[in-house]
Amino acid sequence: MVRADKTRNQEAVLAAAGRLFDAAHDPDDVSMDAVAAEAGVGKGTIFRGFGDRAGLIRALYEQRAAAFVVQTRRESPAHQGSPADAVYFLLSRLWRFKRQNRTLALSLDRAGHASPYRNESYENAHGQLTALLSHHGEQADFLAHSLLAAVRSDLVEHLHDRPDEEIAAGVRTLVDRVVPAERAR
Amino acid sequence: MVRADKTRNQEAVLAAAGRLFDAAHDPDDVSMDAVAAEAGVGKGTIFRGFGDRAGLIRALYEQRAAAFVVQTRRESPAHQGSPADAVYFLLSRLWRFKRQNRTLALSLDRAGHASPYRNESYENAHGQLTALLSHHGEQADFLAHSLLAAVRSDLVEHLHDRPDEEIAAGVRTLVDRVVPAERAR
DNA sequence: ACTGTAGCGGACTGTCAGTCCGCTTTTTGG
DNA sequence: CCAAAAAGCGGACTGACAGTCCGCTACAGT
Numbered sequence: 001m002v003r004a005d006k007t008r009n010q011e012a013v014l015a016a017a018g019r020l021f022d023a024a025h026d027p028d029d030v031s032m033d034a035v036a037a038e039a040g041v042g043k044g045t046i047f048r049g050f051g052d053r054a055g056l057i058r059a060l061y062e063q064r065a066a067a068f069v070v071q072t073r074r075e076s077p078a079h080q081g082s083p084a085d086a087v088y089f090l091l092s093r094l095w096r097f098k099r100q101n102r103t104l105a106l107s108l109d110r111a112g113h114a115s116p117y118r119n120e121s122y123e124n125a126h127g128q129l130t131a132l133l134s135h136h137g138e139q140a141d142f143l144a145h146s147l148l149a150a151v152r153s154d155l156v157e158h159l160h161d162r163p164d165e166e167i168a169a170g171v172r173t174l175v176d177r178v179v180p181a182e183r184a185r
Numbered sequence: 186m187v188r189a190d191k192t193r194n195q196e197a198v199l200a201a202a203g204r205l206f207d208a209a210h211d212p213d214d215v216s217m218d219a220v221a222a223e224a225g226v227g228k229g230t231i232f233r234g235f236g237d238r239a240g241l242i243r244a245l246y247e248q249r250a251a252a253f254v255v256q257t258r259r260e261s262p263a264h265q266g267s268p269a270d271a272v273y274f275l276l277s278r279l280w281r282f283k284r285q286n287r288t289l290a291l292s293l294d295r296a297g298h299a300s301p302y303r304n305e306s307y308e309n310a311h312g313q314l315t316a317l318l319s320h321h322g323e324q325a326d327f328l329a330h331s332l333l334a335a336v337r338s339d340l341v342e343h344l345h346d347r348p349d350e351e352i353a354a355g356v357r358t359l360v361d362r363v364v365p366a367e368r369a370r
Numbered sequence: 371a372c373t374g375t376a377g378c379g380g381a382c383t384g385t386c387a388g389t390c391c392g393c394t395t396t397t398t399g400g
Numbered sequence: 401c402c403a404a405a406a407a408g409c410g411g412a413c414t415g416a417c418a419g420t421c422c423g424c425t426a427c428a429g430t
Contacts (some may be wrong), residue, residue: 001427003377003428004427005377005378006378031418032418033417036380041378041379042380043419044419045377047418048377048378114342116339117343139359141355142351142356145340146331155330159327169323170324170326171327173323173327174327178359186396188395188406216385216387217388221411226409226410227410227411228389229390229411232389237387238386238387238388
């Protein structure tokens, strides 16, 4: 049996961390002490529940990513047409997510060693992309990494003042070139 | 007049930092105290000369990047054939550089805010790529960022156990698709 | 209710980036 | 060549933060 207070606390911590990351401008403006205080728990509780800072960030990121997938799936066309459309859809969704979760996404990038890749949602996206690309020539694995790199959170951050349409057009062009046209096999 | 000891010290610091980053496995295994000790100067000297940690890292990175350009320019074909070849050449050179300067490159990524982009050598590479791409359709700027993202140091790190040829083939494929073939205009 | 234990809190530790100021070295100009 | 001024130096000091530790609390099973 899992103790009731444990789950309650973990949720409080995630919620508190979410609030603080949303409010913060720079990722490391959010300290663990601050999260503990905001959540109304002791610091030890956080570390017991999430291991370390990176663990907390990852957990929160996963939670949000999962919610985002659910949400966008509802709003979106049930099925996309061409593979290029599907890839574009995936990438622009990721872009949007990272824009909406700016500070959190940046934190993940900087947390620990190679952490942006050790991450369920990255694995997911990479897997989907690889599948979509593997029908169209070699190096699907590497190309999938490249496409995901194009929506890296700090690139999103770097280009944050560009109008949405410009980014969308860029992503579209990239995808159209990388994913060969339907019958170009 | 610039004091002689100042330049001497700055050089000592850069050399020391270089040695330590080369030896370290993880970027933040290199502390400023360690650099000061290795260089045989006081800590204040480093901060006076480079501003902060990010400044030191950037300075060292620039120094190495400049040296690398000089070195590879000597070893390379005087001029590359197609634009795709030129782009491929640039990207694989960057990949090689980041592999050779693993820890340093990773440090730069994590140093301060958006620092991988606030960087002379990034600007250079981005400029060159944009020029090469702009003959072939729109969004050259964004595409240049994307291509550079494909050789981000932590992706290099993430794929460090893949054989060179696999990476090279991946980069080649990416470039061939993103840079339209000569007469495909 | 009673007891064993999982979980809690927050004081404590170690580490590190960055500051500060009295002291030393270099430059300048007489 | 020498003294005064300026520039730079070093390393003790500060503040902040991640992560640990252990005596205490409150939950769950009986």
